[in-house]
Amino acid sequence: MNLTLKVWRQKNPKSAGKLETYQVKNISSEMSFLEMFDVLNEQLILEGKEPIAFDHDCREGICGMCSMFINGQAHGPWQQNTTCQLHMRAFKDGDTIVVEPWRSKAFPVIKDLVVDRSAFDRIIQAGGYISVNTGNAVDANAIPIDKKDADHAFMAAACIGCGACVATCKNGSAMLFVGAKVSQLALLPQGAPERESRVLNMVAQMDKEGFGNCTNTYACEAECPKGISVANIARLNSEYLKAGLSSEEK
Amino acid sequence: MAFTGLFLITFLIVHAGINSSIFLNDNGETFNEFAHFMSHNWIVRFLEIGLFAGLFLHIIQGFLLWKQNSDARPVKYLVNKQSSNSKWYSRSMGILGSLLLLFLVIHVSHFFVGTKVALYSGDKPHNLYDEMKEVFSNLWIVILYLAGVFSLFWHLYHGFHSAFQSLGIHHKKYIPIIRTIGTGYAVIICLLFALMPLAFYLGWLA
Numbered sequence: 001m002n003l004t005l006k007v008w009r010q011k012n013p014k015s016a017g018k019l020e021t022y023q024v025k026n027i028s029s030e031m032s033f034l035e036m037f038d039v040l041n042e043q044l045i046l047e048g049k050e051p052i053a054f055d056h057d058c059r060e061g062i063c064g065m066c067s068m069f070i071n072g073q074a075h076g077p078w079q080q081n082t083t084c085q086l087h088m089r090a091f092k093d094g095d096t097i098v099v100e101p102w103r104s105k106a107f108p109v110i111k112d113l114v115v116d117r118s119a120f121d122r123i124i125q126a127g128g129y130i131s132v133n134t135g136n137a138v139d140a141n142a143i144p145i146d147k148k149d150a151d152h153a154f155m156a157a158a159c160i161g162c163g164a165c166v167a168t169c170k171n172g173s174a175m176l177f178v179g180a181k182v183s184q185l186a187l188l189p190q191g192a193p194e195r196e197s198r199v200l201n202m203v204a205q206m207d208k209e210g211f212g213n214c215t216n217t218y219a220c221e222a223e224c225p226k227g228i229s230v231a232n233i234a235r236l237n238s239e240y241l242k243a244g245l246s247s248e249e250k
Numbered sequence: 251m252a253f254t255g256l257f258l259i260t261f262l263i264v265h266a267g268i269n270s271s272i273f274l275n276d277n278g279e280t281f282n283e284f285a286h287f288m289s290h291n292w293i294v295r296f297l298e299i300g301l302f303a304g305l306f307l308h309i310i311q312g313f314l315l316w317k318q319n320s321d322a323r324p325v326k327y328l329v330n331k332q333s334s335n336s337k338w339y340s341r342s343m344g345i346l347g348s349l350l351l352l353f354l355v356i357h358v359s360h361f362f363v364g365t366k367v368a369l370y371s372g373d374k375p376h377n378l379y380d381e382m383k384e385v386f387s388n389l390w391i392v393i394l395y396l397a398g399v400f401s402l403f404w405h406l407y408h409g410f411h412s413a414f415q416s417l418g419i420h421h422k423k424y425i426p427i428i429r430t431i432g433t434g435y436a437v438i439i440c441l442l443f444a445l446m447p448l449a450f451y452l453g454w455l456a
């Protein structure tokens with residue numbers, strides 16, 4: 001299929017960017033969206049032009065690097081899907097596709113479609129350590145955990161930190177991400193010792209990074225490639241309220 | 251937002267409940283008695299201060315929320331298909347709330363100010379029922395009130411369950427219950443409020 005692409009080009013964090021229009025031809029419907037970008041970049045290199053910078057790593061939907069806002073949707077039109085797993089059969093011959101970077105104050109554009117998501121890393125760091133015994137590894141099933149809790153913790157831990165929730169949210173809020181990161185430990189006995197300080201510190205860091213506030217539109221859940229539930233946001237809220245009321249930390 | 255919102259939600263129950271006494275069709279006797287009680291009882295007067303404080307706080311919080319949230323995305327998307335992932339009213343709480351505030355200014359100037367002036371100038375007891383009759387004889391005002399109720403409906407429809415989510419109450423068992431109560435609440439309250447100007451204008455009441 002032949003497509004018209006309108007891609008956001010921006011030299012560096014400080015320069016103003018704009019959409020550039022490109023044509024790609026003979027794109028197979030079995031290609032992934034990123035492979036289509038590879039074809040375009042090869043074409044640009046042959047033409048002596050600067051290729052488009054975009055993030056990617058695993059290309060199998062697990063690293064969360066491939067941030068692209070495609071035709072007004074994070075990771076494109078498919079649900080519970082990353083850009084690398086989006087295939088060209090999602091489009092038709094002759095389509096025009098607009099590709100923009102994640103837009104958030106906390107995720108500044110580095111170049112073209114690449115944004116700096118280290119705000120997420122700093123939030124995770126703010127969560128701090130988890131107390132565990134050193135020495136020999138304990139037996140896998142030494143600590144009894146309710147199957148339901150284990151399942152919910154596991155589902156929260158499926159978050160790949162891609163930032164689609166922030167990119168999609170009209171408020172640029174990171175509550176789904178932070179909710180998932182708080183939940184995966186709050187639900188397990190291993191996360192209990194630092195439960196209060198963790199949620200307080202992570203939320204404080206989240207606010208410091210300049211993310212917006214949640215107004216419960218639930219757009220994040222709809223666009224999350226891992227289907228992280230907004231129940232995690234409610235859990236974050238209740239963990240935060242409880243910790244705020246009972247903790248001695250400020 | 252959630253705390254003040256829930257507080258205002260309880261106020262609306264009282265407001266709609268008392269006002270519904272106009273539907274008794276007793277020429278506003280019961281309603282005027284209620285109105286007299288509400289404007290003279292000291293506990294109610296005290297609660298009234300709380301109500302305005304709550305409303306004021308809700309507005310301030312809403313404004314700060316809007317400011318912080320629009321700052322969080324300095325460069326907007328050129329193409330954004332929001333309708334694919336969320337409902338229009340959930341994204342429009344700020345604008346719906348602003349419309350409500352505009353409506354409230356008009357509403358307070360219609361009914362609240364007059365009552366207070368009558369109360370302090372020591373005139374004969376204010377007949378609020380007659381005042382309603384008069385105000386709602388104007389078609390444009392009736393349309394304005396219906397528009398106000400429209401904004402209120404969507405504001406409540408999203409706000410009710412949203413408040414519980416913000417307070418961290420999210421449970422498989424309770425979510426459907428909260429949703430149902432929220433929808434029922436928004437429908438009943440707004441239906442009652444919408445019927446009031448209509449009933450006067452269409453001459454359903456004596």
Ligand code: SF4
Nearest residue numbers: 159160162163165224
């Ligand atoms: S919650 Fe979902 S959308 Fe947000 S960072 Fe994690 S995986 Fe990505």
Ligand code: FES
Nearest residue numbers: 059063064066084
């Ligand atoms: S490149 Fe790793 S998730 Fe897409």
